[in-house]
Amino acid sequence: MTTKHAEVEQRAPYVGRAVDRLDGPAKVTGAARYAAEHPYPNLAHAALVHATVARGRITAVDTAAALAVRGVIEVLTHENAPAMKPAPALSMLNPSTMASGTSVNYLATDEVHWNGQPVAVVVAETPEAARYAASLVRLTYQESPAEVDFAAAEPNAVPQKNNPLQSAGADKGDANAALAAAPVRVDLRFTTPPHSHNAIEPHATTAVWDGDDLTVHEGTQNIAWVRQHLAQRFDVPARRVRVLSPYVGGAFGGKTMIWAGTLLAVLAARATGRPVRLVLTREGVFHTVGGRTPSTQRVALGADADGRLTALIHTSVARTGRVGGGPEQITSASRHLYAAPNIHLRQNLVQLDLVANTVMRAPGESIGTFALESAMDELAWELGLDPIELRMRNEPANNPVDGKRFAHRMLREAYALGAERFGWKERDPRPGAMRDGRWLVGMGVATAYHPAWQLPAKVGVRLTADGTVVVRSSLHEMGMGAATAQAQIAADTLGVPMEAVRVEYGDSDLPPGPGAGGSGQTASAAAALLAASHKLKRSVFALARHAPDSPLRGRRLDRLEARDGGLYEGSAGETYAAILTRAGRDHLEAEAGPGMLGFAAKMLRDRRNWVKAASGAQFCEVRVDQDTGEVRVSRWVGVFDVGTVINTKTVAAQLRGGIVMGLGLALSEETLVDRRTGRVVNASLAENHVPVHADVPRIDVDWLGDPDPTMPLGLLGVGEVSITGVGAAVANAVRHATGRRILDLPITLDKLL
Amino acid sequence: MRPFDYVKPADVAAAVRAVATAPGAKFIGGGTNLVDLMREGIETPDTVVDLGGLPLDGVEELPDGGLRIGALVRNSALAADQRVRGRYPMLSQAILSGASAQLRNMATVGGNLLQRTRCPYFYDQAAACNKRAPGSGCDALDGFNRGHAVLGVSEQCIATHPSDMCVALAALDAVVEVESVRGTRRIPVADLHRLPGATPDVEFELAADQLITAVELPPVPVAANSRYRKVRDRASYAFALVSVAAALEVRDGAVTAARLALGGVAAKPWRAREAERLLVGGPASEESFGRAADAELAAATVRPGNAFKVALARATIVATLRDLTHGGSTA
């Protein structure tokens, strides 16, 4: 008995352990229902018709052949569709106004803004009939001149404007003069291609109207935005819109905004009076959902003979759509990584007649670190210095552009641990010196860096008399273990076994959770969960404090420990169940989370004081075929500072996933946009080369595990940091293997022949 | 997808008849290419004649030591056949380098031979393509053509034939047997696919009503030392930028027999006869391999996007022959 008690007391907390995902069994048994898998009686199916010109007006619509297809219910075009309200104007006070993927009011206009824009929707009894009929809708256009060629438009880019969340540039000292005077310098121009979102689950919506009540099953990263945006577009109160999104088959930013498919499913349901399901074709995802901007970047570095930077210049050009999209923080890592006395950063933009760009895993940083970290590597070659040593010599004490304090900075430790695990000292620094048969072997490093974000969130916690804890918040579970992490935190803070915790999420009827973006969901929800749990303990204790027969009578809450399903001081105490039962309560509930204004004020204060970020050191080994230039990544080590690690299993998976996505960015992914027509030419998974298993080596990930003192529970976020630096680590390893510096992604073999 | 009639004939004679009497009919093997094209509205058959169930799925020994492969043998089964692996390793390797395990389990020999190009403009109804819509033009000429052909091209079309299997078959002098209401015909694989010329829509030396029943492999002793090398944009599940099927016999430093075919460079599997001619009798040296490759590639016509293919093809030919000279290192 005593031994058992002691064991329980010493039980390790759940946070920091490898815990299986709570949603795992439902997913592997097929019980989990995704947005396109909800059956409804009388369900109809919709398919999109995409424009085939980049810009112009629809002058004629012929739907006769489509309507003649057996099973077709309706063909909606701008000539007959009920109008939605236009997309709202951007307002900093209402973040859901950022939710519009584009500003186009689909089917309420004859205007075409990009090649692939949805211009008609077919609703039919079966998906097959809808798709076939969609192929028969004939549209005639009057074309107008369109600008679709990024390379041609790029010289005309204009400076991006600053906004409170994102700086468009920075200046310190005189970087141009310092560069000109530097004894050692590199000045390089990089390009990166557009990337398209390719989550395994294509965007899908099931929409059901009941009078003015709307239910939407949707895979989304922002339930609150979907609800508010649909309410606004369809002119019903938000409380009448219910959004259900318990399972999301991958998102990576592609399901943050609201895109045409969602709107048109809801519109089609409204117009036909039927529940409607709309699943984008894979091609439809390329045509209607934004992706990562292409970029051109210049990075110029000046250094003294010891490798101390004297100048750092990083400028970029990105593109948005003319009808949507936004800047990406391409030069952001250059604000934080190196102690240069003279810095010039500037982001520029062009607008093109293409589908709007949108956030994609580490928007900006993923491609920005490619340029910056490639240039640092090249500088190391110029100096004849080890690239890790060069970075250590330029490791800043404070944030380089403005002298703010770092909340947490452990890049030295990350590099030290990574170098050891990788075997960096085995590297022969001479290019081409390491070989394995026909393969040239190269090793490269690069720094990973991603800002830590916190978003407003509300979380409710309910304690029932049977000892069950229910955590309630409209969190987004895209497969990364979001709900499992909150269950671990709740179990620890309330002192209950994880089996007693249930997490309710993915439903707009729950307290509004944070959006799943900026790698901030877990930290944001944790802050509210901890506050709600604290409130809850206070209410429970209030029930026991005056109860004559409670062992807690007369004690103080701050002396009590939550454990074993109750509150205890030493061996005195009792279970929550006992307290609730005595008080005749079947449950107690508490909710916490900041208001919007308070949150914004705190965030701005915080950002004035601190620079917060996750970071890491990426180590890559490549093999380059001496004859054909084929590049294979053969080994990877990533060591990250992500603050507290809640679930070692899911964190490792997330970090690895980011690296895998980065391998695609480095070696193979590129959305080809025809410069004559603005059409995506490789809109399929056969021709758009995301990495396959054979491209992915063993990936060794580790973390430093030191909590960030300024973030909830010490969390810095793990979703995005690990894709940053990957492109450069690969390019730097290729440089080592072959002596060739590749400036243009992806590093395909033709660039190495 | 456009609605169609579905027929499942009981035997080869019925299959051939079914197509002869229905002009808009198409055979279907594994369906991995035809169904995709039907979904895209590029193939629009009125009738689909399902070959599944016809007794054309065996691999038999021929009296001369060759093999007769039924047209319905699945790609995976053929690649796994011990006789193929032993006598014609390049063929097994070629098949295994194609598509994915799932696709190879469905795909048939007949379907693989007649699969159509992966040119993205061919696949996109919104683009101009002389192969899909004769006379509409070719968007690939001045568009994205990194994957396109450099040999045997025309001003009408620069698409490639994407098959890996066919490259090995061409190198091995395989012969296709076809059946129609008019009788039986034999066509060398190397002559089965047509170069585009002015009619890129006519892709095969085959009438629409001709059923492929088998592929015959003659004995090719040199093929015991052969390999297939595929170069592509990712390690698996991508079409060839360039591929090489090669067999080599070397005695006392001299090449005594050679087979060479290229994939990813033309509208057909490209049998490199000029290179073979130069190789045989010459030294088994990199210089000699390079000269043979150069001679074969001299006629290349390139575009900015695919100019690298000439150098890549040369390098891949030389590397593959070098490997075969040294007893073949692994891929």
Ligand SMILES: Cc1cc2nc3c(=O)[nH]c(=O)nc-3n(C[C@H](O)[C@H](O)[C@H](O)COP(=O)(O)OP(=O)(O)OC[C@H]3O[C@@H](n4cnc5c(N)ncnc54)[C@H](O)[C@@H]3O)c2cc1C
């Ligand atoms: C994503 C993807 C990747 C791929 N990657 C590769 C690759 O890397 N390398 C590669 O070589 N291939 C690749 N393929 C193509 C694959 O090899 C072909 O789809 C397959 O071989 C076709 O065989 P099938 O039996 O499925 O043909 P089907 O789709 O059934 O038929 C194809 C054509 O052949 C005709 N046909 C079929 N059988 C006969 C017959 N017996 N007689 C006359 N006509 C017939 C049909 O009418 C049709 O026109 C890929 C395919 C996909 C979808």
